Structures are given as C-alpha cells and as structure tokens.
Amino acid sequence: MLARRMSPEETPTYNPRMHRGGKLSFRSRLPDGDDDPGAFLVMGGMDPPPLAELVPANMRVEIEIGPGKGAFVLAATEARPDTFLLGIEAAPGYASLAAQKLRQSGRKNGRVLVDNGKIYLQDRVPDQALDAVHVYFPDPWPKRRHKGRRFFTDDVPAVLARVLRDHGFCYVATDNAAYAGQVARVLGSAADFTRDEEREVSAVALGPGHAFTPTSFERKYLEQGRVIRRYAFRRLPRGPAR
Numbered sequence: 001m002l003a004r005r006m007s008p009e010e011t012p013t014y015n016p017r018m019h020r021g022g023k024l025s026f027r028s029r030l031p032d033g034d035d036d037p038g039a040f041l042v043m044g045g046m047d048p049p050p051l052a053e054l055v056p057a058n059m060r061v062e063i064e065i066g067p068g069k070g071a072f073v074l075a076a077t078e079a080r081p082d083t084f085l086l087g088i089e090a091a092p093g094y095a096s097l098a099a100q101k102l103r104q105s106g107r108k109n110g111r112v113l114v115d116n117g118k119i120y121l122q123d124r125v126p127d128q129a130l131d132a133v134h135v136y137f138p139d140p141w142p143k144r145r146h147k148g149r150r151f152f153t154d155d156v157p158a159v160l161a162r163v164l165r166d167h168g169f170c171y172v173a174t175d176n177a178a179y180a181g182q183v184a185r186v187l188g189s190a191a192d193f194t195r196d197e198e199r200e201v202s203a204v205a206l207g208p209g210h211a212f213t214p215t216s217f218e219r220k221y222l223e224q225g226r227v228i229r230r231y232a233f234r235r236l237p238r239g240p241a242r
C-alpha cells in the first residue's frame with residue numbers, strides 16, 4: 001500500500017514562519033572575518049525575539065519587510081541617525097549580506113532579522129511601536145494558487161493599523177501593475193488609512209533613505225524603463241477610547 005503523503009504542516013521540517021516557495025534559498029555559507037555580520041544579523045528560527053529585544057527603547061523604530069541586499073536599510077541608517085531600521089528578510093543569504101554591510105558601515109541604528117515579516121508584525125510587535133513600515137518590490141507571487149503568500153492581502157490593514165503609531169506610514173513601491181492595484185484596493189479602502197500623495201512626492205524629494213529609494217530592484221527596473229508605482233498610506237489617528 002502506498003504511504004499517505006504528509007501535508008507540509010505534518011512534516012518535521014515545516015516552519016510556518018518561512019516561505020513554502022521553492023524560490024527562496026534558506027542556505028547561506030558560514031561567514032568569517034570581514035563578512036561576519038555579527039550581532040547585526042538575527043536568525044529568527046521558530047521563536048524570534050520580540051521587538052523590544054532587537055531595538056533600543058529610546059529611538060524611533062521603522063521596519064522594512066523584504067530588504068533583500070539591504071540598500072534601503074543602509075541608506076536610511078545613514079540619512080536618519082535618530083531612527084532605528086529593522087529589516088525583516090525571509091532569505092538568510094540576503095539578510096546576511098545586508099547585515100554584513102551594516103556592520104561594515106560602523107552605524108549602530110540598524111539590524112536584520114531572518115523571519116516572515118507579516119508573522120513577525122502579528123506576533124512580536126507591540127501596539128503602536130512603529131513609525132513606519134516599508135515594503136519595496138514585494139514578491140508578486142503571480143500564480144493564482146500562490147496569491148495568499150502576498151504581503152498585501154485583505155488581512156494586512158488590521159496588522160499595520162495595530163503596529164503603526166498615529167500618523168505613521170506604510171510605504172510601498174512596486175513595478176507590478178496588478179499588485180499595485182491590489183495595494184491600492186486593500187489599503188485604499190481601509191478605514192484606518194488614508195493615501196497621502198503629497199508625502200509620496202516629498203519623501204522622494206528628501207533624498208535617499210527617507211522612503212522608497214534606493215533599492216536594488218528599483219535601480220534594476222528604472223534601468224529597464226519600467227513604471228514604478230509608489231504609495232504612502234498614513235495611519236489615521238485613533239479616536240478617544242470608548
């Protein structure tokens with residue numbers, strides 16, 4: 001008799017915090033010497049540390065979901081030394097690269113965690129802890145059966161509304177027109193958010209590391225002449241407690 005095939009949830013290596021897609025590699029070579037990311041890289045594993053253990057208590061805190069090789073985190077730590085940038089990256093190889101660059105920069109206001117960004121926001125970030133969440137060129141997961149893996153699904157406004165302080169921002173950039181439409185629909189129709197088009201312009205004008213720019217995918221897509229859509233959604237102030 002053929003053995004019943006186990007579901008992913010039943011297999012011993014299943015980790016719900018990680019991507020199930022084959023696209024991401026969770027292997028990375030062991031760093032040594034100059035490319036040792038040291039304490040700038042935190043492997044989340046099954047029980048990642050809560051936000052308070054990863055960031056200083058006395059600073060503004062922003063999170064970038066999916067920083068890739070870390071261009072935006074690097075620029076933001078340089079442009080805004082009063083702000084702590086936590087990158088949450090699902091792929092350990094990229095996370096390690098970004099963390100190495102942070103260590104080499106000599107700056108102390110950034111760190112990279114290997115985890116699933118949305119789950120981390122849901123179960124490790126306290127209410128109103130963040131000044132901004134940045135999501136640049138999120139994976140579009142174009143196949144119909146993978147759509148649930150997108151970051152901007154219908155559950156995301158409640159997740160972001162809880163962790164952002166009043167007037168905090170969620171910044172998004174994408175080259176994918178269909179995904180841009182989904183972002184505009186999901187956050188644009190959320191009662192706790194308003195799109196701030198002035199901020200979309202002024203954040204870019206402030207220069208690298210404020211919002212949207214620079215990222216590796218932005219550079220690649222600009223070279224290819226693709227249209228990039230950028231959104232800034234502001235968290236509306238909470239009303240008086242009822």
Ligand SMILES: C[S@@+](CC[C@H](N)C(=O)[O-])C[C@H]1O[C@@H](n2cnc3c(N)ncnc32)[C@H](O)[C@@H]1O
Pocket residue numbers: 024065066067068069088089090091094115116117118135136137138139215216217218
């Ligand atoms: C298309 S790349 C963009 C990288 C970078 N933001 C840029 O613009 O150059 C998407 C990145 O998001 C990461 N990623 C995808 N889903 C994620 C998740 N749920 N949590 C954290 N990172 C994720 C991927 O590993 C990848 O590095």
